Amino acid sequence: MFLPCVFLRDDDIWSDDEVFLELSGFLKELRLPVIYGVIPLRLEPRMAVVLKNAKKSDPALVDIVQHGYQHANHAAAGVAKYEFGPGRSNDRQHKDMSAGLKIMHRSFGAMFTPAFIPPYHGYDRATLDAVEDLGFRIFSAGKKAALSGRSFLDLPARVALNKYAPDGTPLAFDSRDMIAQWRRAAAGRGVIGLVYHHRAIKGADDMTAIKTFFRFLALLRDQGHVRLALFSDLLRVEKSGRERCR
Numbered sequence: 001m002f003l004p005c006v007f008l009r010d011d012d013i014w015s016d017d018e019v020f021l022e023l024s025g026f027l028k029e030l031r032l033p034v035i036y037g038v039i040p041l042r043l044e045p046r047m048a049v050v051l052k053n054a055k056k057s058d059p060a061l062v063d064i065v066q067h068g069y070q071h072a073n074h075a076a077a078g079v080a081k082y083e084f085g086p087g088r089s090n091d092r093q094h095k096d097m098s099a100g101l102k103i104m105h106r107s108f109g110a111m112f113t114p115a116f117i118p119p120y121h122g123y124d125r126a127t128l129d130a131v132e133d134l135g136f137r138i139f140s141a142g143k144k145a146a147l148s149g150r151s152f153l154d155l156p157a158r159v160a161l162n163k164y165a166p167d168g169t170p171l172a173f174d175s176r177d178m179i180a181q182w183r184r185a186a187a188g189r190g191v192i193g194l195v196y197h198h199r200a201i202k203g204a205d206d207m208t209a210i211k212t213f214f215r216f217l218a219l220l221r222d223q224g225h226v227r228l229a230l231f232s233d234l235l236r237v238e239k240s241g242r243e244r245c246r
């Protein structure tokens with residue numbers, strides 16, 4: 001049966017903070033798989049251990065992928081932020097991405113899934129060339145039509161669960177807004193990518209709102225309306241040539 005495939009991505013991962021531990025525990029209870037976008041240069045050794053243990057104990061519930069290099073903003077004032085983008089040479093972008101990839105390999109070995117998420121969802125042609133050259137199998141940015149004609153799978157996260165301030169800082173969560181966004185995304189075709197930032201959870205209300213949304217998602221899955229997938233699952237589907245997503 002073809003079901004809409006959904007992935008869940010948590011970006012800006014580098015420390016085993018309380019909010020991360022609470023939310024990742026909750027997702028595990030619900031058996032909801034989640035893709036963690038790790039910022040290589042900021043990754044703390046303790047967090048590397050936490051992620052490796054999570055992947056080892058439940059490989060079907062966790063993917064570990066690369067989110068930029070150091071999550072620096074290189075855009076000029078007044079321009080949309082980016083770490084990888086038009087103001088940076090091909091060489092600079094390639095070097096940063098490659099240095100990040102080395103850290104990911106060293107930290108996670110075979111537990112790393114070769115996917116790249118550009119910080120602030122900014123990128124240009126040089127970014128995509130570097131992604132291709134370094135052998136990433138998946139690229140995942142923000143809301144846009146999926147790219148074609150590249151050697152990697154493009155899996156944009158079309159839905160941002162948290163709201164953003166005008167300067168791009170992730171802000172609060174609202175479960176009604178999340179469900180409204182979900183309904184719009186579910187009406188379309190293709191893989192439904194959902195991104196959130198656990199770091200944007202500032203208090204009990206935000207935590208309740210996102211947990212409510214995750215319960216809703218688990219219910220849709222339990223009732224057979226959607227299939228939750230990791231990037232590594234989608235790579236396997238691609239390799240087998242079988243279409244398992246609507």
Ligand SMILES: [Zn+2]
Pocket residue numbers: 011012067071119120
């Ligand atoms: Zn980020």
